[in-house]
Amino acid sequence: MTRTLYVGNLPWATKAEDLANAFSVHGEVLSSRVITDRETGRSRGFGFVEVREEDAEAMIAAMNGTDLDGRIITVNEARAREER
Known part of the structure; x- marks a missing residue:
């Protein structure tokens, strides 16, 4: 089974690989993505x-609450996407 974590307050320059590298210290990362406009x-x-x-x-x-490239990030379990 897998779970998806939400990561907020990311520095603008953060790439998916950076996110995976930061989290892989604490366990196995199956995938990562940074949401773009x-x-x-x-x-x-x-x-x-x-x-x-x-x-x-x-x-x-x-x-949660740690510094990633100069910004304090928020980490929690992702919620299901709401219907529009």
Whole structure:
């Protein structure tokens, strides 16, 4: 089983690889992505990391409130996308 973690307040220059590298210290990262604006291609300042279920709680505890390239990031379990 896997769980998806929400990562907020990312530095604008953060790439998916940077996110994966930061989290891989605390467990296995299956995938990572930084959300970008459709029109400009610029980061929207948040992303998602997919991890093994057994690593999720430890990663949240270890990474929430930590400094990533000069910004304090927020990490929690991602919620399901709301219907529009």
